[in-house]
Amino acid sequence: MERRRDAERTRAEILAVATAEFSDRGYNGARVDEIAARTSTTKRMIYYYFGGKRQLYVAVLEDAYRRIRDAEQQVKVDHLEPAEAIRRIAEVTFDHHEANPDFIRLVSIENIQRGEHVATLPHLVDLNTPAVSLLDELLSRGRSAGLFRSDVDAVDVHLMISAFCFFRVANQYTFGTLFGRDPLDPARRSFYRTMLADMVVAYLLDRGSAAV
Amino acid sequence: MERRRDAERTRAEILAVATAEFSDRGYNGARVDEIAARTSTTKRMIYYYFGGKRQLYVAVLEDAYRRIRDAEQQVKVDHLEPAEAIRRIAEVTFDHHEANPDFIRLVSIENIQRGEHVATLPHLVDLNTPAVSLLDELLSRGRSAGLFRSDVDAVDVHLMISAFCFFRVANQYTFGTLFGRDPLDPARRSFYRTMLADMVVAYLLDRGSAAV
DNA sequence: CCGCTAATGTACGAACCAGTACGTTAGTTA
DNA sequence: TAACTAACGTACTGGTTCGTACATTAGCGG
Numbered sequence: 001m002e003r004r005r006d007a008e009r010t011r012a013e014i015l016a017v018a019t020a021e022f023s024d025r026g027y028n029g030a031r032v033d034e035i036a037a038r039t040s041t042t043k044r045m046i047y048y049y050f051g052g053k054r055q056l057y058v059a060v061l062e063d064a065y066r067r068i069r070d071a072e073q074q075v076k077v078d079h080l081e082p083a084e085a086i087r088r089i090a091e092v093t094f095d096h097h098e099a100n101p102d103f104i105r106l107v108s109i110e111n112i113q114r115g116e117h118v119a120t121l122p123h124l125v126d127l128n129t130p131a132v133s134l135l136d137e138l139l140s141r142g143r144s145a146g147l148f149r150s151d152v153d154a155v156d157v158h159l160m161i162s163a164f165c166f167f168r169v170a171n172q173y174t175f176g177t178l179f180g181r182d183p184l185d186p187a188r189r190s191f192y193r194t195m196l197a198d199m200v201v202a203y204l205l206d207r208g209s210a211a212v
Numbered sequence: 213m214e215r216r217r218d219a220e221r222t223r224a225e226i227l228a229v230a231t232a233e234f235s236d237r238g239y240n241g242a243r244v245d246e247i248a249a250r251t252s253t254t255k256r257m258i259y260y261y262f263g264g265k266r267q268l269y270v271a272v273l274e275d276a277y278r279r280i281r282d283a284e285q286q287v288k289v290d291h292l293e294p295a296e297a298i299r300r301i302a303e304v305t306f307d308h309h310e311a312n313p314d315f316i317r318l319v320s321i322e323n324i325q326r327g328e329h330v331a332t333l334p335h336l337v338d339l340n341t342p343a344v345s346l347l348d349e350l351l352s353r354g355r356s357a358g359l360f361r362s363d364v365d366a367v368d369v370h371l372m373i374s375a376f377c378f379f380r381v382a383n384q385y386t387f388g389t390l391f392g393r394d395p396l397d398p399a400r401r402s403f404y405r406t407m408l409a410d411m412v413v414a415y416l417l418d419r420g421s422a423a424v
Numbered sequence: 425c426c427g428c429t430a431a432t433g434t435a436c437g438a439a440c441c442a443g444t445a446c447g448t449t450a451g452t453t454a
Numbered sequence: 455t456a457a458c459t460a461a462c463g464t465a466c467t468g469g470t471t472c473g474t475a476c477a478t479t480a481g482c483g484g
Contacts, residue, residue, distance in 0.1 A: 006431095007430075007431070010431080010432090025240075026238060026240060026324050027241075028237075028238060028240035028241040029239075029240040031470095031471070031472090032471075032472060032473085033470095033471065033472085041431095041432075041433090042432070042433055042434080043433095043472090043473085044431095044432065044433065044434085044474090045431080045432070045433090047472095047473070047474080048430095048431075048432080052472080052473075053472070053473090065390075105324060107383065107386055108320050108323065108324055108382070108383075109324060110385070110386055111320065111382055111383050111384070111385050111386055112238050112317060112320055112321060112324070114385050115384075115385025115386050115388070115389055116385075118385070118386050118389050118390065119385075119389050124390060125389060125390060125392065127391060127392045129390070129391070132391065151403075152407070155391050155393050156403075156404075156407065158391070159379070159380070159387065159395060160376065160407070160411065162379065162383075162387075163375045163376045163378070163379030163380065164372065164375045164376070166375070166379050166383065167371070167374065167375030167378050167379055168371070168375065170320070170323055170382075171319065171323050171374075171378065172323070172327075173322070173323050173326050173327025173328075173330070173331075174319055174322055174323055174327050174330050175371065175374075176327070177327055177330050177331050177337060178277075178330065178336060178337060178341070179339060179341070179344065179367050179370070180337065180339045181367050183371060191363075191368075192368075195364070195368065195372070195415075198415055198418055199372065199411060199412075199414075199415040200411075202411075202414040202415045202417070202418040203407075203410055203411040203414045203415070205414070206410055206414040218461095219460075219461070222461080222462085243440095243441070243442090244441075244442060244443085245440095245441070245442085253461095253462070253463090254462070254463055254464080255442090255443085255463095256444090256461095256462065256463060256464085257461080257462065257463090259442095259443070259444080260460095260461075260462080264442080264443075265442065265443090
């Protein structure tokens with residue numbers, strides 16, 4: 001090994017460092033010179049491989065979403081009862097968010113910019129994302145068994161789960177200082193994880209308000 | 213009227229324009245010159261009244277939180293049963309978030325910066341925020357009546373409600389394009405509003421998982 | 425082992441932008 | 455109404471930062 005020139009490695013290194021820098025400081029706060037300085041190569045290479053700051057950011061965003069999708073695909077809950085499987089999905093999503101604060105920050109940053117860059121990544125728009133199609137299947141099974149309410153679909157349940165997981169990580173600072181309680185406090189982690197699962201399942205089992 | 217010089221008016225105008233600019237472009241994306249251009253005064257006045265970009269941002273943040281607190285204080289649910297009152301709080305919070313996207317964006321922006329500025333506003337750290345103390349009282353009543361589970365407190369219920377409301381507004385762009393469903397679509401508004409209330413109440417009424 | 429191109433490095437330019445030095449005017453008060 | 459100060463305007467500066475022109479080297483194909 002120890003090849004002096006390795007296009008793939010250089011590109012990957014730039015991408016990794018850029019991911020850290022953009023998620024750390026936001027798009028406008030990130031510095032191309034800083035990214036270059038943290039790699040073992042130079043700024044010239046950023047322009048050589050990516051074209052510019054904007055394109056580098058888009059590449060970072062795309063890569064981050066790809067990794068999350070890949071991870072989602074690993075979840076298997078075929079052997080569980082619907083309610084238990086939903087709990088499991090909620091927990092996996094919870095763990096995921098906690099384990100990937102960089103990704104969460106990138107999503108926040110992208111929304112501050114009104115999602116103008118995700119919109120340019122058409123092959124990310126896969127309405128049958130692993131998380132959603134899995135939920136969809138479980139909701140069907142639960143409805144068939146007469147357990148779950150029938151006025152929600154997978155996308156909205158996904159919204160509900162994501163909202164909780166996302167907020168906890170994304171707003172840890174303001175929430176923590178304003179209410180004197182750090183949502184990421186390890187001591188409370190298992191409580192929140194159960195809270196989320198309880199919440200989702202209780203909602204789905206709740207026939208009172210909606211069904212009929 | 214028509215006084216040519218009015219310190220208070222000038223200050224207020226700068227603050228209003230700055231709120232729009234910061235929430236629109238983020239801290240690093242905002243331009244002092246742009247803020248000045250959109251006021252009827254000049255950049256000099258920004259430095260005269262606020263001292264600098266950073267201090268202006270902090271003033272914007274503080275003002276935004278103050279307005280939200282003022283609004284929260286108006287909510288009255290004394291005449292309602294606990295569950296119904298909780299629904300009402302959830303709905304009011306929901307409406308609030310939808311009506312104040314600028315505030316939501318500021319909170320996102322502040323969290324991207326790790327909350328370093330809210331932390332410098334000590335008189336914002338009021339652990340008995342109107343929203344929380346109201347929830348606290350209702351949870352007590354609900355528990356006394358043997359209705360609600362007893363392993364959550366007001367802060368965490370507030371987290372749960374805020375998470376849903378916040379996510380829907382803050383992540384409208386990425387969620388909308390990735391799942392082909394705009395969370396702010398007016399046609400779905402009332403559904404989401406009910407969904408949130410159902411979710412919270414179903415969780416609180418759920419004795420199965422937690423209470424004894 | 426020669427030459428060609430992909431890959432890399434250096435040094436610089438030009439625009440942008442926060443902040444300020446300096447000057448002016450309005451309104452108040454003695 | 456004189457003088458004083460709060461409020462306001464203009465023009466500039468110094469540093470930062472994205473991007474690039476130009477030079478160089480590694481490694482592969484012939």
